[in-house]
Amino acid sequence: xxSVTQLDSQVPVFEEAPVELRCNYSSSVxxxxxxxxxxxxxxxxxxxxxxxxxxxxxxxxxxxxEFNKSQTSFHxxxxxxxxxxxxxxxxxxxxxxxxxxxxAGTILRVKS
Amino acid sequence: NAGVTQTPKFQxxxxxxxxxxxxxxxxxxxxxxxxxxDPGMGLRLIHYSVGAxxxxxxxxxxxxxxxxxxxxxxxxxxxxAAPSQTSVYFCASSYSIAQGWTEAFxxxxxxxxxx
Numbered sequence: 001x002x003s004v005t006q007l008d009s010q011v012p013v014f015e016e017a018p019v020e021l022r023c024n025y026s027s028s029v030x031x032x033x034x035x036x037x038x039x040x041x042x043x044x045x046x047x048x049x050x051x052x053x054x055x056x057x058x059x060x061x062x063x064x065x066e067f068n069k070s071q072t073s074f075h076x077x078x079x080x081x082x083x084x085x086x087x088x089x090x091x092x093x094x095x096x097x098x099x100x101x102x103x104a105g106t107i108l109r110v111k112s
Numbered sequence: 113n114a115g116v117t118q119t120p121k122f123q124x125x126x127x128x129x130x131x132x133x134x135x136x137x138x139x140x141x142x143x144x145x146x147x148x149x150d151p152g153m154g155l156r157l158i159h160y161s162v163g164a165x166x167x168x169x170x171x172x173x174x175x176x177x178x179x180x181x182x183x184x185x186x187x188x189x190x191x192x193a194a195p196s197q198t199s200v201y202f203c204a205s206s207y208s209i210a211q212g213w214t215e216a217f218x219x220x221x222x223x224x225x226x227x
Contacts, residue, residue, distance in 0.1 A: 009152070034215055043116075043202060043218040044155075051211055090154055096212030098143050098162075099170065102154035 002027040002093050006103035013081055014111050021076040021106045023091035031093040033074040034100065035065055038088045047089070050074065051097070061085070086110045114138050118203050118219035125193040125226045133188040133222050135203030143206045143213055144186040148172065148199040149221070155202065161186055193226045200224070 007022040025031065032051050036044040048059025055067040065076045074091060088107050092100040119134045137144065145160035147170075157170030161180040175197060177189040186205075190197060200223050204216035 004154075032212065036218075043220045044204075044216075045218075046215045049215050092155075094213075097209070097215065098145065098206060098213040099157055099160065100147075100155070100216060102147075102156070104152050104154045 002031060002095070002101045004091050004093055004101055004103035006089075006091055006106045008106050009104065010107045010109065012109045012111060015083055016080050018079050019077065019081050019085075019108065021089050021091075021108065023074045023076065023103060025072050025074065025091070025093045027072070027093060027095070029095050031095055032097050033065075033067060034092040034094075035059065035063070035074070035076050036090045036092060037061075038090065038105075040087075044090065047076070081108070081110050083110050083112060116203055116205055116217055116219035118201075118222050120222060121220065122223050123225070125190070125224065127193060127195060127226060129193050131190050131193065133190075133201055133203075133224070135186045135188065135219060136184050137186075137203075137205040137217070138184065139205060139207070139217065140183060141205035141207045141217070142183070143208070144180065145170070145204050145216065146176070146178065146186070146188045147202045147204065149202060150199050158188065158201075190224075195226045198224060198226045 003026045005024045035047040050067045058064045091103040116137045146158040147155040149155045159178040161167045203219045206214045
């Protein structure tokens, strides 16, 4: 079985500052890793994914994440955030891409 | 391209009532699934289907039924609604690739309140 821990429930940050949203996972098998974003009253949109290959993954809207197998982490980063990045972010894992196991979510609040 | 369409967007039910949440996708994806989202718990898998005629249970299946008669549609039925089923429900679809399945494409959600 897999589990995901998002270490921060809320992250406040000022506009144009860098941000890191932390995600750790537990699994006895290799997994695919995902970050999704949810804007208020909307569905989930894929930010980026790691299936295999390079451990540094670039996604949409300037986000990137690094897969660290030894630390079982997949932290999401952005060098400079905008007000429009205010949303809830979910880390998810799956052995084959389906049957996603989600973390509890991190609310990113960008302040001006 | 509509993607994944869920209806209704909002619903209020009384305890004990039954209803069906509709989900349709126009991308010819083999895999479809239902999740529920509760505050502080992320999303949890209710049921999934790998193709027409094939369904299976996820993490939290109790109180819900599904069927998959076509590739496009994957309705979720609440048999006898309970307040614990108050949640936001998301339908998702994906397609197969060599290594497994692609990322999930989500609908806009159905917000259900059971009173």
